[in-house]
Amino acid sequence: MIISEEVSEELAVEAGSTLVVDGDNARVSEVYKYPVDGRRAELEYxxxxxxxxxxxxxxCWAATWPVPDNIASLVRTAIAVDAASDSQVDIGQLNSALGPSFDGEELLRGRITSAAPLVALGGTFVIAAGGVIRRRTELASALHAGVRRVDLLAQLLVESCLTLIIGASVAVAVATAATADRNAADxxxxxxxxxxxxxxGLVGYLVGCLITSVTCVREAGLFRYFKEK
Structure with missing residues (x-):
């Protein structure tokens, strides 16, 4: 016997208890929860x-995920072949509070985080550009001392890669920990x-660093950078 949580509370019994039903003892094997969230109420008590x-x-009840488009036709296959032709067959959802259908693909495309890659790209671009601008006195000094621009760009690229490796490692660790209790598909x-x-984020940081170092760092501007600093 399986009883609802409301019945369990009303009769003060729990899983493993015994109830007398029509003179016979029946063991309660499980108590199920049935929240009031818009679902049909007949199983609440x-x-x-x-x-x-x-x-x-x-x-006839059917549980399926994801819900196929032809679920109504599939459920109708449970109708007895000898049922009267004028028999009324109603097909509905257990819980229709969130609408009659679910378009997961559309919801995924319209989620608030759908623009996250662009935000990450733009954000890391600005961060990298800001870092280069803050160092432009140092970088212009290197150019003035005879360092070739290509070597300077290589140095910035190596420094950026080291920074990105650390950031990516932290991000991977966080994402892995966040999905540890989920099933494989999710x-x-x-x-x-x-x-x-x-x-x-990686692309934005690298591009921001390289473009800013090429366009905003000039050997001729060394003394101006020094004065502004």
Missing amino acids: AVLLPTIDTSHFDQ ATSVLQSSAIILVG
Whole structure:
């Protein structure tokens, strides 16, 4: 016997207890929760008994995820072949509070974080550009001392890569920890989305660093940079 949480509270019984039903003892094997969240209410206060009865039932329930487009047709295959032609068949959802259908792909495209890769790209571009501008006195001094620009760019690239390796390691560790308790499919989707954001951040940082060092650092501006600093 399986009873709802409301029945359990009303009768003060729990899983493992025994109830007398029609003069016979019935063991409560499980207590199920049935929250009031928009779902049909007939199982909110109910007692369920598993059966091997092969006669006709008045309801057929189907649980599926994701929900196929032809779910209504599939459910109709449970209708008895000898049912009267004028029999009324109602098909509905257990819980329709969130609408009659679910378009996961559309919700994914319209999520608030869909622009996260672009935000990461733009944000890291600005951070990298700001870092180069703060160092332009140092960089212009190196050019004035005879360091070739290509060597200076190589130095900045190596420094940026080291910074990005540290940042990427932290991001991967956080994403892995956040998906540790999820199933494989969900974890894979979350990690893929995180990887796209991470790539956007890496590209933005490298591009911001290189473009700013080329366009905003001039040997001729060394003394101006020094005065502004």
